[in-house]
Amino acid sequence: MESAGKRQCLCKWGHRLKKKVLSFTLFFLLAISSISNAQDQTILIKSPIEYRFFSDKPEKIESFIQQYKAKIGQLISKVNAFSSQQLSESQRRELNDTLSLLEGILFQLTRLKRKIKATSALLQKLPTLPAIGRAPFELKLFERYLSLYHQIIQLLKESKKKQKVLSTELSDMEENLKQLFTQYVQFNKETKKTLAYYATLAQLISLQIEYALKVLEKKEVEAQIKYLLPLINKCKKRISYIFENLRISLSDLRSIKEQKKEVEKKEAKLKSKLISVQQKINRNITLFELRLDNLQNKLSSAQITEVGKKLLKIEKEKIKAYLKRLQYKKELLQQQEISLRLKLISLNFKYAWLQNYIKQSGYQKTEALIREWSDKVSKLKDEAFQLKEKLDQRRFDFSILNERLIRIARELEIEKDPDIIDSLKRLQEKLNQNKSELNKLIDILAKNFFYTKSVISEIQDVILLIKSRTSPMDKLFYELKNKALSFWISLKGILYYPLWSIGGKAVTITTILKIIFFLCLGIYILRLIRKKLSVFLIEKAGLSVGVVNSISTLSYYFMLILVIFIALSTAGINLSQITIILGALGVGIGFGLQTIANNFISGLILLTERTIKVGDIVELENGIMGKVKDVSIRSTVIRTYDGLDLIVPNSDFISNKVATWTYADDWRRLRIPFGVSYDSDPDKVAEIAKEVARQIPTTIEDEDHPVSVWFEGFGESSLDFSLLVWCRMEKLKPITGLMSDYYFALFRRFKQEGIEIPFPQRDLHIKSLPEITKKKES
Numbered sequence: 001m002e003s004a005g006k007r008q009c010l011c012k013w014g015h016r017l018k019k020k021v022l023s024f025t026l027f028f029l030l031a032i033s034s035i036s037n038a039q040d041q042t043i044l045i046k047s048p049i050e051y052r053f054f055s056d057k058p059e060k061i062e063s064f065i066q067q068y069k070a071k072i073g074q075l076i077s078k079v080n081a082f083s084s085q086q087l088s089e090s091q092r093r094e095l096n097d098t099l100s101l102l103e104g105i106l107f108q109l110t111r112l113k114r115k116i117k118a119t120s121a122l123l124q125k126l127p128t129l130p131a132i133g134r135a136p137f138e139l140k141l142f143e144r145y146l147s148l149y150h151q152i153i154q155l156l157k158e159s160k161k162k163q164k165v166l167s168t169e170l171s172d173m174e175e176n177l178k179q180l181f182t183q184y185v186q187f188n189k190e191t192k193k194t195l196a197y198y199a200t201l202a203q204l205i206s207l208q209i210e211y212a213l214k215v216l217e218k219k220e221v222e223a224q225i226k227y228l229l230p231l232i233n234k235c236k237k238r239i240s241y242i243f244e245n246l247r248i249s250l251s252d253l254r255s256i257k258e259q260k261k262e263v264e265k266k267e268a269k270l271k272s273k274l275i276s277v278q279q280k281i282n283r284n285i286t287l288f289e290l291r292l293d294n295l296q297n298k299l300s301s302a303q304i305t306e307v308g309k310k311l312l313k314i315e316k317e318k319i320k321a322y323l324k325r326l327q328y329k330k331e332l333l334q335q336q337e338i339s340l341r342l343k344l345i346s347l348n349f350k351y352a353w354l355q356n357y358i359k360q361s362g363y364q365k366t367e368a369l370i371r372e373w374s375d376k377v378s379k380l381k382d383e384a385f386q387l388k389e390k391l392d393q394r395r396f397d398f399s400i401l402n403e404r405l406i407r408i409a410r411e412l413e414i415e416k417d418p419d420i421i422d423s424l425k426r427l428q429e430k431l432n433q434n435k436s437e438l439n440k441l442i443d444i445l446a447k448n449f450f451y452t453k454s455v456i457s458e459i460q461d462v463i464l465l466i467k468s469r470t471s472p473m474d475k476l477f478y479e480l481k482n483k484a485l486s487f488w489i490s491l492k493g494i495l496y497y498p499l500w501s502i503g504g505k506a507v508t509i510t511t512i513l514k515i516i517f518f519l520c521l522g523i524y525i526l527r528l529i530r531k532k533l534s535v536f537l538i539e540k541a542g543l544s545v546g547v548v549n550s551i552s553t554l555s556y557y558f559m560l561i562l563v564i565f566i567a568l569s570t571a572g573i574n575l576s577q578i579t580i581i582l583g584a585l586g587v588g589i590g591f592g593l594q595t596i597a598n599n600f601i602s603g604l605i606l607l608t609e610r611t612i613k614v615g616d617i618v619e620l621e622n623g624i625m626g627k628v629k630d631v632s633i634r635s636t637v638i639r640t641y642d643g644l645d646l647i648v649p650n651s652d653f654i655s656n657k658v659a660t661w662t663y664a665d666d667w668r669r670l671r672i673p674f675g676v677s678y679d680s681d682p683d684k685v686a687e688i689a690k691e692v693a694r695q696i697p698t699t700i701e702d703e704d705h706p707v708s709v710w711f712e713g714f715g716e717s718s719l720d721f722s723l724l725v726w727c728r729m730e731k732l733k734p735i736t737g738l739m740s741d742y743y744f745a746l747f748r749r750f751k752q753e754g755i756e757i758p759f760p761q762r763d764l765h766i767k768s769l770p771e772i773t774k775k776k777e778s
Helices: 002-040 058-084 089-120 139-188 195-244 250-299 306-358 366-414 418-469 472-495 509-539 545-570 575-591 594-609 650-655 682-695 735-753 770-777
Strands: 500-502 505-507 617-619 625-631 635-640 645-649 667-676 708-714 719-728
Touching: 058 089, 058 195, 089 195, 139 195, 139 418, 195 418, 250 306, 306 366, 306 418, 366 418, 366 472, 472 509, 505 509, 509 545, 545 625, 594 650, 635 650, 645 650, 667 735, 682 708, 682 719, 682 735, 719 735
Parallel strands: none
Antiparallel strands: 500 505, 617 625, 625 635, 635 645, 667 719, 708 719
16 A cells, blocks of 8 residues: 555655756746757847837937937847858848948937937027126117017027928928838848848938937927017016116117217118119120121021031020129128118117107107007018019029039030030139029128018017007007008008009099099089079079970080089199090990990980970870970880880981971870761761761861861761861870770760761671481481
């Protein structure tokens, strides 16, 4: 039993020992595998961005960079091992590029280390505010702080712009890192590491370090912005405090006055020099333009050889280059003059506001000072814009000039003809001279542009400080006055903006408004006169309504033409140039205003001939009848007997037939046709009809206008008669209603007398109906 127990214990112990040996062996194999793996893969990248390059403490980052350098060294050794293998030409190039990139990574890591050290010392280099001491303060301190304020603002603008650019660059780099990391992961799955794997790894590491550099740079910029924002506010407060407690002496004003005199002297000298130089330049330009024309004529000649043509083209380019240089010199002098003028503007403003500050005798009042220099600021802004445009243009010219010099250098390498080479060298020399002049011009343009902006900022800042010294009521008054003034200036600009010109005289909105005003006033007065004249002629002179209408209408339009001429003359339009308007009007009439002109002329004819007058009863070609209510220059109003006012163009009365019932007098004969049966006595019918007509109140009978009955003939069913009576049309109702009265009366009397009024009758004769007869028989 004991031996059996011992054997069982030994088996258990052996089994445990076997387990330990197996586990130790497995652990040993894993360790060897990890060591070989570490040797085979020096750097293992787990994410597209390596945050340890920039997101830790400086000491830890530096330590990590040092370790990374060692790993890059091992990586270079591994890549160098490929040089002993047989490689194709493309693989050899890839190997060299990878080695160069890995060596560059070492330099990048050094840059990154320096960047980390520089970031900590960055804030020490940023501007600080100097001590101001106790009030009152000197003018120099105020100017120093104002200059520092502009520097800080400029630095802040640049920092914000840089921050935006860096954010965009980092976003693009992140996309590239993701793509490279995807490629790296795919290569890393392979057991054997190829040259392509190491090339991708080198690119990924290089981009990661570059990304880290950009991140650190962005941090620097953000730290700058964070530092500068409160500094600007602090600087503004100090400037306001210093401005409120300035000590301005008369010596300060005298100093500025002396500086102004010196600048004015320099400006006067420069102007005289500019005039003489401009005259000289203009003469040279004229001479060289003549030479250029001669060369152009020679080039167009067919007798010149190809070499000769090439030489002439180079000569032509030399002349153009010389003309350009003269132009640059001229502009350079002009920019020097602008520079002095800007300096003088700055001194004048300084002198003006200092006088206002100490209220020296003859000082400019605050309101006038603000208004005047605000206007000048607007002009300076326009000038700055023009300078910027010119600067961009000259920079573009500079790039074109550089390109031309490069092309000449290439031509000199190819060209073999000694004459052409010599000519090209002389052209190269002239273009280099142009380059030098253009460089100077670009420099002074850039200086003038930035100086203009500086002067604008200085004026605006001081104006704001002056405004801050005024009382709230004065501020409100200034604001309202400035707004009203600016509104008036804007409105004035709109009102006096030239729309077109007539005979050299500009026509503006003001001109049009003047014409409209005088026309409206004239038309109103003319209508009053016309009304009074009509009343006078009817009541006092006893003229008829038609005559009065013609006289008043013609007088009205004649005087209206005079009013138009007076309105045009008052508005400032030269009446001697009115022929242009009339000519344009004639063309307009010829094309589009024919109908209006026709009606207008027809109206004049009607008013002068008086064939149609107010009160006349007329009948148009289409059968419409009515009374003339008004005759104007363009149309005539007819009131029909249905109460409808009909506006008829005057041309219809001239070109068409019109029946008028009241042309010479208002006597008109009415014809009332009627019929009676064949059993009636014609003589009796005629007598009865005459009696009936005489009973109607509208019938007027005398020796010249008798009532009569005509026997018109034998109709199909009746004896046809016509009753003819005379009436005065001005006292009548509509013609149709009048005839109705006669018919009613005739009907009633004929009925009393037993006279029959027949109706149409027809006799029907049936010859035969064969089909109906057959049916009946069947």
